[in-house]
Amino acid sequence: MSKAPAAILNVAFEQASVSLSTPIIVIPEIAAKVDYVSRYVGNRAVVRLLLACSLAATHRPDVDIRQPYTEINLPTSYSGRNYDESYITGFINQHRLPCNPTTAFLTPALRNRNTTLTPSINLVGRPPKLYQAALELLDDVYEGRITPSELLAETVRCLLLARNEKEQRMETLLADLKKTDGAIPLAAEEIVTLIEQHLRCRGSSRLPVLIVAAAYEAAKSYLGERFLPLAAHNAADEQTGALGDVEIALIDDDLVITSYEMKTRRVTTQDIDRALQKINSTGKRVDNYIFITTDAIEEPVREYAASMYDSTGGIEIVILDCISFLRHFLHLFHRLRSQFLEAYQELLLAEGESAVSQPLKEAFLALRQAAESCREL
Structure with a gap:
């Protein structure tokens, strides 16, 4: 009788831990594919496919590792999503x-399938090379070139290496920042430049949310207001019941008084109409509904937003430029500029990698260290 799935995972972890420096899979080209899938930072779902499928095939030797869908309706098929x-x-x-x-099985490339995952299948996932490597690895197990337990342990080993390397890089970056302790704090305009540089990095759509949240966190004792817990980056407002991306309440109350909605494109009149629909459908009557955009603001749209005040009975809708918002805040609360920067960094590092990638986190620490090092000179 095979071990329980949790016990199998524990064995794989122990095997990977004692063999960190040596590949468990001895065929170099197969080991290289596992390493590639495990370390690819742009898509962290595919490695979960390998973990779930190799666990299932280890737990149940009678299944076909390439058939992680019960909809295939064969004795050799199984639910990869359940294992995941x-x-x-x-x-x-x-x-x-x-x-x-x-789970990997709710991503667009892997959900709602009922076919065997052979190397000839086009999963229409990005990048194609990543999905192809994963399909080939499943086929390597099916053809007997490696065992499912070897694939599982090797994947865990590569993930442990990636984790350790990531943590070491973060420790180094944070240690470098500590070396600048005691220096003159960055000026407000230097912080604006730092955040502008960070916003120009790839995959920065979550950052405006963190900018606004950090501003309220830094000044909450002066404002008497706080931001409510942030919803997941990919959670729809309809799912969370939130009006926008950042909701503001009084310090001692949960009643939302201001809602912020972030856009990485130009705000349109349709966006404003949808905001009004959300206000009406949720019954949350806010004082302000604020759009924060990283794009240009068109005057007719700005005027349309302003015209809503009377028709809504006193709800002020406004569109603000993200950097202008930040600049005004940092100069208005000049003595809190360092607190803002610390709050932004803390929120940034606490975000999951699906919202803020590891390279984006490291980019900020490197940019900040460079800015503060220049201040020391």
Whole structure:
């Protein structure tokens, strides 16, 4: 009788831990594919596919590792999603492995399928090379070139290496920042430049949310207001019941008084109409509904937003430029500029990698260290 899935994962973890410097899979080209899938930072879902499928095939030797869909309706098919959600989620959280926080089987490339995952299948995932490598690895197990337990342990080994390297880089970057302690704080305009540079990095759509939240965190004792817990980056407002991306309440109350909605494009009149629909459907009557955009603001749209005040009975809708918002805040609360920067960094580093990628986090620390080092000179 095979071991329980949790026990199999523990064995794989122990095997990977004692063999960190030596690949468990001895065929170099196969080991290289596992390493590639495990370390690809632009898509952390595919490695969960490998973990779930190799766990299932180790737990149940009678299944076909390439058939992780019960809809295939064969004796050799199984639910990869069940293994993923029931066992892999807890395992990666326990060991802080750099994987997608949610199941791979709800991603566009892998959901709603009922076919065997052979190397000839086009999953229409990006990048194609990543998905092709994963399909070839499943086929390597099916053809007997490696065992599912070897694939599982090798994937865990590569993830442990990636985790350790990431943590070491973060420790180094944070240690470098500490070397600038005691220096003159960055000027408000230097902080604006730093954030502008960070916003220009790839995958920065979550950052305006953190900018606004950090501003309220830094000044909450002066404003008497606070931001409510942030929803996940990919959560729809309809799912969370939130009006916008950042909701503001009084310090001692949960009643939302201001809502911020972030746009990385130009705000349109349709956006304003949808905001009004949300206000009406949720019953949350805010004082302000503020759009923050990283794009240009068109005057007719600005005027349309302003015209809503009377028709809504006193709800002020406004569109603000993200950097202008930040600049005004930093000069208005000049003595809190360092607190803002610390709050922004703390929020940034606490974000999951599906919202803020590891390279984007490291980019900020490097940019900040460079800015503060220049101040020392």
